[in-house]
Amino acid sequence: MDIGEKLKKVRKIRKYRLKDLAEKTNLSISYLSDIENGRSTPPLQTLQILCETLDIPMYELFREIEPMLVKETARNQELYALLEDFNEWDEGDKNELLSYLRAKRSARKETPDKAEK
Incomplete structure (x- = not known):
C-alpha cells in the first residue's frame, strides 16, 4: 500500500470527505485526490499537515507492514x-x-x- 492509499484509508476511517480534508488543510480537493490516487507525491511539509489533520504519526505512512493505525472495528x-x-x-x-x-x-x-x- 502506498502513501496515498494509506492517507485515503485513514481519511475514510475518520469519516472525512475530500472536501472536509481540503477545508481543514487549505489544500485543493483535486490535489488531495491526486495524492490519494498516486498521481502526485507531496513534499514532507504537506505530509506533515495531512498527518496532523488526520491525527496519525507520519512514520505510519512509511511502514511496510500492516496493521496501520488502529484496526477499524x-x-x-x-x-x-x-x-x-x-x-x-x-x-x-x-x-x-x-x-x-x-x-x-x-x-x-x-x-x-x-x-x-
Whole structure:
C-alpha cells in the first residue's frame, strides 16, 4: 500500500470527505485526490499537515507492514462517535472521563499480562 492509499484509508476511517480534508488543510480537493490516487507525491511539509489533520504519526505512512493505525472495528467506531463532541462537554464531564481512563490504565499496568504467567 502506498502513501496515498494509506492517507485515503485513514481519511475514510475518520469519516472525512475530500472536501472536509481540503477545508481543514487549505489544500485543493483535486490535489488531495491526486495524492490519494498516486498521481502526485507531496513534499514532507504537506505530509506533515495531512498527518496532523488526520491525527496519525507520519512514520505510519512509511511502514511496510500492516496493521496501520488502529484496526477499524465496530468498537473503535463507537468510541469515535461517542467522543465526537468531547470538546463541547463541560469540564466536569471531561475530567470525570479522563480520571476513569487514567485509573483503568493504571490498573492494567499493575495487573500482569496473562501471557506472562
